[in-house]
Amino acid sequence: KRVNFPYPVEDIVRYHHEKWDGSGYPKGLRAEQIPLVARIISVVDFYDATRCDRPYRKGMKREDSLALLQKMAASSFDPRLVDLFTQHVTEFDALIGQQDIGEQVASENIDLTNKARPDAGLASDVLGAPDGSTGFRSITQAQREVFALHEIAQTIGSSLNMNDTVSLISNKLRAIVPFDTCIIFIVDDRLGRAVAMHVLGDHADLFARRRISIGDGITGWVIANARSMCNSSPELDLGGLPEDIAHNYRGVLVSPLIREDGAFGAITLYSKGRTSYTTEHVRLLESVAQHAASALNNAMTFEKTKESALTDQLTELPNARGFYMMLEQRLAECQRLNRESLALISMDVDDFKKINDQWGHAIGDRLLASVARVIRKELRQMDILSRYAGDEFVAIMPMASQTMSEMVGERIRQAVAAHKFSVRTGKSVTVTISIGVACFPVNGETTEELLTTAARNMQRDKHTRKNLLNLSTMPTPARIDHYT
Template identity: 40%
Template structure:
């Protein structure tokens, strides 16, 4: 960049010197040759005057060209600086406001014109080094890690290296290199202290920090004017030159008037419009691209970290809503057999209706996508809805659907519906397809994980939870009981006569008996009770918030239901079993699963033994036993534990009678 004033001044000095010399020569010639010399000199002087006028005109034009070039360079620098700040999500007003603050503070501090010119460019280009910082760091919505902070710190030296390649007529590079140094020496990159930090860098540090505090960033809301003033004042003498801080705060109102006059005041909505590209300003295009890059980075990271398919799908539809115009976003997952898909996650309008929705492959817009494995774009949403929901589809103008294809094949489709635009453009579909590809791989991984987890926690014979799942549920029930100061009971259930089914009808019938009895037992429980196959012919139920009398009633109800069940075998025959139940309460009978299992098992075997004694008495000594039972029935009723004791005592009494 050239200074037109300096060029004009240098030229004027040269011409003045030439004029002095010419005047001395004319005077000497007149003294020697007299009037004749002057007559000869006049034509020459006229030619010289004409040449001088032409020279001045050329000089003026050259100065104007230089001024135009400087203005063009300044505009280019502003555009470049604005693009850099768009990557950093600061906003289009940041560089101009920072420049106004810096130049105003520079004048208040008595800087020379050359130093102000350097500060003018340095304030615009101070963050050019951020071109080398990854987008996901600049756009990160929360605090940076130590490694990320160190990466960001390199932008000062990188920016200085970039600008060193440009031959500025004034010292711009030191301002850019050292604008993050601190007055107390705690800054970077060189740890300079006090007046060793260039004045322009000290000024820019205050201006840049104040405007950053007033601007909204991805990780925080903007500070108010008073909050930012206090923050700058508190850092005087540590981070900032205290004398410059005084000048800055004293003249802040004046700076703000200049900022308002330049139409770059807070908030960012006051930013003047730049040249548009397809309806968006170039800043909006850059910011949109950065949002997309960061969102994709975030999706890959969070999808990879997720161990829950439900949570992953919620994130999937939420991010689509951030990047695209959607009123409703629905993820359809294919069922086994690949004949139909149902909605696994939905966000936006009509969510309740969508959650009950399923589509057959080949039917409707989404069904066609599932069949052909190709996107369907800008079709009538009516294709995806039945006649009974005709009022619903009027809310949407258009829709798009793309398949979710993983490495192993089709896993489903994602469909978006909107009434805010007439049609989706190529950019929308590109984003939708890109995110769908990322999501499909994550969905497949989580589905495999869920199946593996289900197999690890499910008994393959009955389809009920297994012993491992029982342990996990027990821990959850203990935590719940501790939180709510409540209790729960463990019921041990052991089949009676199951070995006879295996011996008589074969193991295939025995396996079927286990499955059917499991369903019978489950049917007697509440929705929130838990039933697991513990092993062999044993089942365990966990029942929260149930009194002893209710547990005793439940055990008897289960025993009666199982005893009444008949399994059809060998065409016309049938098999049946019984079941014995014993209960143990947490924490009275034990605080660990093993302790409760042992306690419930003892209660169950006492009950089983009592039943055998009871049946034996009825078969061998029915009259005497009936008289005894009649007498016992008139005795006071006891708890389930007491009932077992009474039965034990009755057995002893009957033995003595015999």
């Protein structure tokens, strides 16, 4: 508005997504309320977009584009403008430059007045319908689709388990939309990428490892733009897969999983025998995706709530509640496996209060998270490290003996002491930790017995090391007096 264009640019930009029936955005204007120039642009833009190939679908012939435009008149577009545009479309096309007209899909010899083509019956109203398709669905197929959609709507939210939900979605989807491989992607906010949460069909082991950056490829584009995409080359989405596998896929259809704050995932279908999906397939997948998005969002919320109840938010380690649950499970396993050994290592950061007093609690929190990472690196993959309380950590080591756990504890002590922790730009500090070990079944057979023993040994280690430090700073006569 401040630029003062000689043309109503603001109206075009602001209102060209409004629809004739009032279902558009941003204001939901309808009919004559939409500025005339915005109504004109929306018709022209639709025609231009559907005539040319796009990364997400193939372009349409002139007659197919006009047929779809007229079908959407009175719902999306001003019907009078659609009629006027159709009458003069050949004149408009003649005004287009050769380079631009070359991007359009070639049209057939068709009389636009009565919409008849040579030897043609009813024109297909589907996008990218396979050759020989009549556009009609059998009553049996329609009934199967309606039943499948109803079953999905009824059962898809019956479980809050993420794995059960994604498995149900993919299995039910197979009854109504053809595919050889179905992948359900969920955006991992920590990675900033879409992760293959579930795969059904061919090459599931390969696709299960897929990680897609938002905006990359077909699936990434769908998530970034919250719009479905079909009939593009599947190879745009299959980078990193072996060529002999990627070349076997001929069709792709992707619909976003959308919640209030935007797309959080996508359902991606790949086909080996079908080069294109129809608008009917798009409609069905979008319907499934709508139900699936709600169920998956509920399952994710449940998982996050459960995880947050058992996870320390600062270090992302199990908290005390999570620690107790996992230790009880491990002890029960040890009892079943002929009293197999298990070790606890209790660790406490020495003089952590001084860190908080000198540098502040924010720096102290950051230091604790760094200490947790250092400790984690010294443990085995099977070991469980938890933040038990404040500056205290406890590690569970299945199948570890007293000797092994003491050796690991000493290795952790040395690693932490050798690490320089940054507290501000150009300034680092070092810290030490006290360590105590307890083993099942030698030092106890219950959670409380093992924790008590490990904590007692940790306190003994702390006091012993403090006494040695104090002695080392005393003059020689004082040290002699200390022991006499």
